[in-house]
Amino acid sequence: MDNRTNLDDYLAGLGISDADEAESVPPPAPDPQAPAISPALSHPHEEPSVVLERFLQGVIARIDPTLAVTVREAEDALEADITGENAARLAGRDGRTLGALEVLAYTVLAKTEGRSEQRVRIDIGGFRRRQADTLAKLAERLAVQVAKSGEPHEMQPMPASERRILHITLKEHPDVMTESVGEGAARRLIIRPRHG
The missing domain is CATH 3.30.300.20 (K homology (KH) domain)
Incomplete structure (x- = not known):
């Protein structure tokens, strides 16, 4: 490819x-004595x-x-x-x-x-708003599943901003709790039963 x-x-x-680039006037050469701004x-x-x-x-x-x-x-x-x-x-x-x-x-x-x-x-x-709504609904569905089965659910690795939405959504949930595990790009969220 x-x-x-x-x-x-x-x-x-x-x-x-490329035509845009060709039509634009190149900037003057920088003065080596002048600070870069x-x-x-x-x-x-x-x-x-x-x-x-x-x-x-x-x-x-x-x-x-x-x-x-x-x-x-x-x-x-x-x-x-x-x-x-x-x-x-x-x-x-x-x-x-x-x-x-x-x-x-x-x-x-x-x-x-x-x-x-x-x-x-x-x-x-509105991309972030739609994404946050989707993640919050996913968190709620998974919380019901974890509470019912009693088994933890481990999510795929995701960015901190997405994990944060899941943590906030389930923070006050009576039956489940969340925890982040792993390092760097492999960091992921686990939803666990609160009691048991």
């Missing part, structure tokens, strides 16, 4: 092509929400200028919603593009703030 062709097809689907990092005393919003607006302007970004401060993270008619396509297969965008946004904020404590959650076209 030709990776170049697949990448070109993917970029064309996002409205980005990234546009997203050029205002070091800005609020993290402003930095995140500017970064995301820059990304989506290149992909689909009809999309809109809203950033708000939640209790434990900065949350951003990207909305618009074609927003759901931007999430990518199984939310992979969305996950990559979150990692980039987190990195930009960490470099701006000089620390990496700020958590970032991004939803694109």
Whole structure:
């Protein structure tokens, strides 16, 4: 399989092509004496929400200028919603593009703030909301199954954000409890009977 062709097809689907690259004027050569300044990092005393919003607006302007970004401060993270008619396509297969965008946004904020404590959650076209609803319903079904059988159920490895949804959903459940086991990408959740 030709990776170049697949990448070109993917970029064309996002409205980005080699023709776009050829038409753009190359940036001037950087001055080796000047400090490197990234546009997203050029205002070091800005609020993290402003930095995140500017970064995301820059990304989506290149992909689909009809999309809109809203950033708000939640209790434990900065949350951003990207909305618009074609927003759901931007999430990518199984939310992979969305996950990559979150990692980039987190990195930009960490470099701006000089620390990496700020958590970032991004939803694109309601993808995360739908995913959370699906996971919560799955957790409830599995809790009934575990409570009835008395046998623990071990999930497949999943990202921390998905395990968190399952933990929160079943936190107050009277018959089951949850626990995460394993390391790194192999970390998974086990639903166990609470008594027994």
